[in-house]
């Protein structure tokens with residue numbers, strides 16, 4: 001590709017801004033177009049570009065942006081329930097795409113996109129930022145190289161703040177998001193598959209909306225999104241994983257705690273601050289040999305978003321894939337599997353049953 005990659009951002013809300021902020025740091029990129037149906041948000045997106053904003057073309061839909069032939073690539077950061085339709089003109093044009101998670105709100109839609117992506121001429125990449133937080137990336141590398149021995153258990157805890165307010169409050173209802181286990185937890189289900197390198201076979205989830213959003217009403221309707229849950233996932237290779245989610249625990253020291261335990265050691269990563277803690281087995285009553293180090297994150301990347309530098313490193317990898325043909329690290333199949341696991345967890349929480357993954361469409 002000669003010259004800069006011309007990138008358009010579709011959806012200039014909170015995550016769109018974070019993408020714009022990070023794209024500005026990529027020397028090979030020029031942001032040429034923005035699309036958003038909400039004038040106010042489009043204006044804010046434009047203003048984030050500073051003086052360069054006066055040259056950027058703006059559109060009210062992704063389709064109009066693509067029809068203008070001003071881009072080689074797009075980032076899709078519109079609400080979850082729009083991803084399926086926003087992607088259709090992207091497939092027609094064949095431009096490179098980074099589509100924010102979750103790929104879609106239902107396994108059926110995500111499977112359709114996976115099939116379309118199979119013959120897409122551009123790079124198709126699903127936004128799974130958590131893989132790209134440097135401490136998480138390093139954690140996965142160490143597990144894969146055998147630091148814990150034969151991996152047996154993976155545990156992920158996210159204890160954080162409640163869902164933020166979104167444009168037109170789309171994130172208050174499962175029909176728009178896929179439900180919390182899809183919307184938020186697709187990240188962690190993707191991480192489980194990435195760490196374990198196997199496919200899920202069964203999911204059991206106990207969860208409910210017990211604390212947040214109780215007094216909120218939208219056109220008279222109360223939100224219906226889980227705010228706390230425990231989920232257990234069995235994998236085909238025998239590894240088991242657990243997700244502990246709480247969305248009313250913003251006071252917790254670490255937002256994410258990920259542990260991998262094998263037959264030789266346990267490895268933990270704690271974010272923030274990005275500490276890696278290694279605890280080898282030492283036998284009963286012997287002195288422990290715990291070591292702790294902090295994995296550094298480029299302060300520029302940290303500053304450019306609210307995901308511990310992840311958006312920067314993910315964009316870097318996406319752009320490298322566009323420029324060099326480097327392998328896509330988060331494929332449409334990965335995006336589909338994360339949605340399927342989330343849908344299984346939602347179904348499990350609603351019915352009280354353990355869900356066989358074969359029950360979920362798209363397998």
Ligand SMILES: NC(=O)c1ccc[n+]([C@@H]2O[C@H](COP(=O)([O-])OP(=O)(O)OC[C@H]3O[C@@H](n4cnc5c(N)ncnc54)[C@H](O)[C@@H]3O)[C@@H](O)[C@H]2O)c1
Nearest residue numbers: 011012013014015036038041077078079080082100166167
């Ligand atoms: N990877 C992450 O960690 C992460 C974090 C936050 C959000 N997200 C994802 O990013 C996406 C956007 O979330 P957000 O928090 O920015 O929401 P938001 O409500 O702040 O912004 C969404 C924007 O999309 C616009 N929009 C609505 N319909 C559109 C359409 N059909 N085409 C183009 N734009 C449209 C809205 O006007 C709004 O400006 C969601 O899919 C969300 O799940 C990912």
